[in-house]
Amino acid sequence: MAYIPATWDMYDLIQGVLQAPWYHMVFEVALILLIFKIYVSQSFSPEKTVLTEKEKDLLVEEWQPEPLTPNVPDDHPIIQSMEKYCIEGQNGKYITVNGKSCINMSTFNFISMVGNKQIQDRAVKALRVYGVGSCGPRGFYGTMDVHLELEDELAKFMTSEEAILYSYSFATIASAIPAYSKRGDIIFADENVGFAIQKGLIASRSHIKWFRHNDMEHLESLLIEQNKADKKNPKKAKVTRRFIVVEGLYLNTGKICPLPKLVELKWKYKVRIFLEESMSFGVLGETGRGVTEHFDISRDNIDLIAGSLENSIASVGGFCCGKKFVIDHQRLSGLGYCFSASQPPMLAASAIEALHILQEQPRLLVDLREKCEKIHDKLKNVTHIQLIGDPISPIKHLMLTEPASDRDLDMHTLEMVVDYAMNEGVALTIARHLDSEENNLLPPSIRLSVNCELTDEEINKVVSVISDAFREVLQKLSSVDMKSPLDSVKQGDGEQIASR
Amino acid sequence: MNVGVAHSDSNPTHSYFNSKGIWLTYLLLVFGVHLLLLSVPFFSVAVAWTLTNVLHDVCMFVMLHVTKGTPWETSDQGIARTETQWEQIDYGKQFTATKKFFTTVPVVLFFLASFYSRYDKYHFVINASVLALNLIPKLPQLHKVRIFGINKY
Numbered sequence: 001m002a003y004i005p006a007t008w009d010m011y012d013l014i015q016g017v018l019q020a021p022w023y024h025m026v027f028e029v030a031l032i033l034l035i036f037k038i039y040v041s042q043s044f045s046p047e048k049t050v051l052t053e054k055e056k057d058l059l060v061e062e063w064q065p066e067p068l069t070p071n072v073p074d075d076h077p078i079i080q081s082m083e084k085y086c087i088e089g090q091n092g093k094y095i096t097v098n099g100k101s102c103i104n105m106s107t108f109n110f111i112s113m114v115g116n117k118q119i120q121d122r123a124v125k126a127l128r129v130y131g132v133g134s135c136g137p138r139g140f141y142g143t144m145d146v147h148l149e150l151e152d153e154l155a156k157f158m159t160s161e162e163a164i165l166y167s168y169s170f171a172t173i174a175s176a177i178p179a180y181s182k183r184g185d186i187i188f189a190d191e192n193v194g195f196a197i198q199k200g201l202i203a204s205r206s207h208i209k210w211f212r213h214n215d216m217e218h219l220e221s222l223l224i225e226q227n228k229a230d231k232k233n234p235k236k237a238k239v240t241r242r243f244i245v246v247e248g249l250y251l252n253t254g255k256i257c258p259l260p261k262l263v264e265l266k267w268k269y270k271v272r273i274f275l276e277e278s279m280s281f282g283v284l285g286e287t288g289r290g291v292t293e294h295f296d297i298s299r300d301n302i303d304l305i306a307g308s309l310e311n312s313i314a315s316v317g318g319f320c321c322g323k324k325f326v327i328d329h330q331r332l333s334g335l336g337y338c339f340s341a342s343q344p345p346m347l348a349a350s351a352i353e354a355l356h357i358l359q360e361q362p363r364l365l366v367d368l369r370e371k372c373e374k375i376h377d378k379l380k381n382v383t384h385i386q387l388i389g390d391p392i393s394p395i396k397h398l399m400l401t402e403p404a405s406d407r408d409l410d411m412h413t414l415e416m417v418v419d420y421a422m423n424e425g426v427a428l429t430i431a432r433h434l435d436s437e438e439n440n441l442l443p444p445s446i447r448l449s450v451n452c453e454l455t456d457e458e459i460n461k462v463v464s465v466i467s468d469a470f471r472e473v474l475q476k477l478s479s480v481d482m483k484s485p486l487d488s489v490k491q492g493d494g495e496q497i498a499s500r
Numbered sequence: 501m502n503v504g505v506a507h508s509d510s511n512p513t514h515s516y517f518n519s520k521g522i523w524l525t526y527l528l529l530v531f532g533v534h535l536l537l538l539s540v541p542f543f544s545v546a547v548a549w550t551l552t553n554v555l556h557d558v559c560m561f562v563m564l565h566v567t568k569g570t571p572w573e574t575s576d577q578g579i580a581r582t583e584t585q586w587e588q589i590d591y592g593k594q595f596t597a598t599k600k601f602f603t604t605v606p607v608v609l610f611f612l613a614s615f616y617s618r619y620d621k622y623h624f625v626i627n628a629s630v631l632a633l634n635l636i637p638k639l640p641q642l643h644k645v646r647i648f649g650i651n652k653y
């Protein structure tokens with residue numbers, strides 16, 4: 001390298017310009033031209049699609065305005081049920097429908113927390129202290145001492161490091177999934193997960209791989225496939241998170257997930273498990289700690305457990321629990337937590353009380369299991385009914401053994417069964433779905449939920465009413481032999497209207 | 501985006517280079533580093549200028565063209581995860597004022613470094629190569645292009 005003195009004077013430097021080598025000058029001129037070109041260029045967005053005039057006209061022509069009011073058919077289930085059923089009072093073990101007291105087999109009051117005197121007293125006491133609303137999200141003046149107490153109680157109950165409270169059970173899992181799983185991540189989900197989970201999966205924008213309901217072999221084959229793809233592209237695999245999302249007890253099928261196998265797959269293929277326990281919390285396990293306790297699996301194996309306080313606990317809201325660093329992430333990233341007002345303090349207080357009752361009286365769960373098995377045993381043998389769900393599950397689905405090809409037709413049949421049962425003093429309900437949005441729409445069914453306080457006589461009555469209802473309705477439908485059953489339903493409706 | 505003013509951008513990387521005074525701050529920072537290098541007794545003027553240029557260009561390359569994502573927790577479910585900072589500036593638009601400014605600065609620094617090193621060929625090679633590191637990824641033709649899959653994930 002040529003010797004360069006520490007400094008030159010300005011004369012030397014200007015001499016340097018004149019003596020500059022030619023390649024240097026060419027390079028500098030090229031740079032000046034480049035800068036000039038950049039300065040005269042208009043700014044533009046490379047990702048914007050530019051439409052030609054013809055395409056624009058085509059789009060305008062194709063556009064159909066949506067009606068100002070939606071076209072709701074007259075026989076829409078919501079309109080129908082608003083006209084048909086009017087419920088008074090609490091939805092306890094008995095429910096008053098149109099002034100008639102019926103055995104309630106339709107709401108998720110599994111361990112009879114609805115109408116519990118102890119809980120009501122506690123709620124009234126809290127009401128006197130806090131008033132009704134909490135007036136803000138948790139991070140924005142909405143945190144009361146009862147919320148923190150309930151989080152502590154839940155964490156202690158589930159023997160996890162921390163719990164986070166949401167004010168709406170649907171928003172719990174629907175916020176928790178997108179808080180962790182982002183674009184480019186992969187979620188393995190059971191095809192029959194509940195609607196809240198489906199919405200969470202969509203909101204996460206991740207790749208979703210559905211496996212057949214409770215089919216661990218299918219899940220494993222998907223995991224192996226993923227493993228192979230990861231080995232081919234280790235750089236991508238390094239920044240891809242993998243999750244399995246399952247429900248503890250499936251609302252849509254009444255079946256329990258095979259958790260031991262899931263945990264085994266989790267460690268084998270390095271995926272994280274999100275477990276949704278809306279239905280199983282306060283139902284499964286010796287002390288109601290859910291499906292982990294049911295299978296006697298340490299909760300440390302599960303990365304995130306989400307539960308609901310709206311079913312067994314008979315309050316409002318949901319919670320997630322797990323390791324502290326996992327849960328704390330949601331306090332800023334769980335949208336349902338950040339952006340909605342916290343639970344009314346009196347409902348948080350009643351959830352605390354319900355948790356205490358659950359801990360003091362494990363007998364409730366033993367009773368519940370007994371009743372579930374009893375009902376399962378009896379319904380198993382009823383003709384015309386295909387019983388779906390595990391024996392110890394308090395949720396059971398009754399499907400028709402010989403479904404028609406038309407979904408609406410089966411719906412009408414089941415509605416007639418429900419009406420018949422309601423007349424006989426048993427309140428049933430059909431499992432409702434948003435048909436067009438459900439991931440894997442199951443055949444129409446009547447969804448039964450079992451209460452722990454049902455006596456033997458009540459169980460016998462429920463079973464006999466259900467079997468009578470199915471028999472009568474199907475007989476009536478088949479007796480109108482030449483016509484299609486749908487006609488007879490419509491005719492029946494016509495008669496009803498006429499008789500009004 | 502200005503300090504103390506509410507903004508509704510889910511990803512502030514889109515707009516923070518348009519904040520008031522940020523171009524001036526940046527120029528002062530470069531100048532400050534240059535003064536520091538000049539004050540080192542055994543660096544000649546030529547070395548100080550070349551070092552300024554190299555430091556600036558390498559820092560700019562790493563910050564704008566290597567680093568992906570945002571330091572903020574955004575609500576876009578990770579769109580920014582695969583985009584470099586440069587690609588996020590001004591929502592990915594090309595030839596905006598900020599982008600024109602950030603293209604000009606390294607070129608001007610190169611001119612200055614060349615001038616003060618008296619168009620020495622060794623200095624030229626070093627200065628020109630770090631300049632290329634900064635100009636090539638700024639071209640609109642290379643927007644979201646990863647040559648040979650480098651820095652793709």
